[in-house]
Amino acid sequence: MVTLEQITLYAKQTGFIFQGSEIYGGLANTWDYGPLGSLLKKNIKEAWIQKFVRENPYNVLLDSSILLNSKVWEASGHIGGFSDPLTENKDNNQRYRADKLIIEHDPSINPDGWTPEKMHEYLVKNKVMGTTNWTPIRSFNMMFQTHQGVVLEQANQIFLRPETAQGIFINFKNIQRTTRKKLPFGVCQVGKAFRNEITPGNFVFRTREFEQMELEFFCKPGTEMEWFNYWKQFMKSWLLNLGIHEENVEFEDHKKEALSHYSNATTDILYKFPWGFDELWGIASRTNFDLNAHQKHSGEDLTYLDPETNERYIPYVVEPSVGVERLVLAFLTNSYKEEKLENDDTRQVLALHPALAPYKVAVLPLMKKVHAEKALQLELELAKHFDVTYDETQNIGKRYRRQDAIGTPFCVTVDQETMENDTVTIRHRDTMAQERLQIKDLKAYIEKYLEF
DSSP states (O other): OOOHHHHHHHHHHHTSEEETTGGGTOOTTOEEEOHHHHHHHHHHHHHHHIIIIITOTTEEEEOOOSBOOHHHHHHHTHHHHOEEEEEEETTTTEEEEHHHHHHHHOTTOOOTTOOHHHHHHHHHHTTGGGOOOBOOOEEEEOOOEEEOSSSOOGGGEEEBOSOSHHHHHTTHHHHHHHHOOOSSEEEEEEEEEEOOOSSOBTTTTBOSEEEEEEEEEEEOTTOHHHHHHHHHHHHHHHHHHTTOOGGGEEEEEOOGGGSOTTOSEEEEEEEEETTEEEEEEEEEEEETHHHHHHHHHHOOOOOEEOTTTOOEEOOEEEEEEEEHHHHHHHHHHHHEEEEEOTTSOEEEEEOOOTTTOSOSEEEEESSHHHHHHHHHHHHHHHTTTSOEEEOOSSOHHHHHHHHHHHTOOEEEEEOHHHHHHSEEEEEETTTOOEEEEEGGGHHHHHHHHTOO
16 A cells, blocks of 8 residues: 555645745645646546436536625534634644544544533543643634734635535525425536644645535435445545545435534545545535524525425435545545556556546657657647647657556557558557557547547
8 A cells, every 4th residue: 555655745746735825934734736636636636526416317516605604604504613622732732632632542432412521521531642641621713713804803814615515405495496496406616625633734635725525415305325325435435436445435424413503414425645544535414403503593495396396395415425525535546556557667556537638649759850740739639539648858768657557548640651641659658568450440449538
C-alpha cells in the first residue's frame, strides 16, 4: 500500500497538488491544484455529472450562490448548532474535538447531546490520551464569517456556506415549478464549501476549503428507504466502474443512537486510505427536516401536490454527499504503483481509468527534426476532442515512462511510416502493448475506452 508521504511527494513533483501560498511560507491546510490536478478534478466532476445527471432520468443540475441570506443558516440550524466541542491538551498545547476523543477512547459511547461539562469530566476522569490536563470545553462555530457592504457592522454579517445542500432546499419550489418534475426527482450540485475545521489534516483529506458533489433526492414519505438503498448501491457502482478496488471499499451503517437529529438512516462508504479505512462518501436519509424548517422560517409553502393522490405533503430527502478532494486522494492512492520490469528497471504507473486521466493521449514524434510538424498537426486535431499533451524531448522510452507516471492511457507515436500512409503506433499504458492504427480511426478508438 502506498504511503501518504509517497502520494504527497508524488503529487507535488508531478504537478497534481502544490502547497498553497508556498513562496510566502504557505498557509496552513490550503492546497493548489496544478495542471494535472486541475484536469483530474475536472474529470471526476464530469464523471459524476455524467452518471448522476446526464444519464439519470430523475436528476437535474443546480448552481446556487456561495453567499446566502443569513436566515437560511438560522433555519437550517447552522448558526445555532453547527459547532464543535473544542478542548486543548495542556501537555502538548494541541487542540482537539472532545467528542472525537471520547469516541476514539470508547467506540461504544455516543457523546452527541452531552454537555461540555460532561465531556470534560469524561476526559479527565478516564485520563484520555494518558492525561487529566484538559482545558474546559468551548463551543467552536465552524462557519467562516464575512461582511456584505462597505461598512463593517454586525447587521452586514454573512457566512461562507458550509455545505451546498441548503441552496438546493431553498430552490426546491423554483426547480419543481420550472422543470415540471414529478416526485421522485433529485437536484445535483457541484460547488465550493467552507468549514473552519479544528483539526484539518491528512493532506487533502480534510480541508477548510473544499468542493462538494451533492444530490438531494426528493421522494414521497414512506419510500425514502427504498431510494436510500438504491443510491447507496449506485454510489458504490460508480466508484467500482471507475476502477476503485472493491477490497478497499466498505459500508458503515450508523447506529440508531449515533444518527443526526434530522436523519432516520445514514451510511458512510469507507475507503482504505494510507492510514486505514475512513469516510469517503456519505448518504443520509434527511426526512423532511430541511424543507420543514425553511417553510416555517420563510413562510413559503414548500409542500408538494401529488398529482396522482391529490395529497399535499413535504417530501422526504435522501442525500448522497461526497468531497471532490477526498475522491482525488482516493483515486491517486488507488491507482499509483511502482512496477518491476524484466530488465530490473522500475516504472511509475498511475493506472487511472481513462475517463479520469488528466491527458487521454500523448502525441510523440519519433524524431523531432523529421516528424514534429506532422505530430503537432495531429495534436491539434485530437485536441478538438480530448485533453492532449505533446512531448518531443529525450528518447521515446523515457517519454513513455513520463506518460505512464502521470496516468496518460495512450501514447501515439508519429514515425516514418506515418509520413507514408497516415498510420501511427498507439501504445497502451497498462500493458505497454502497441498496435498500428489509421489516424482517421484514432478518435473512435480512444472514445470507446472512456466509457464506464
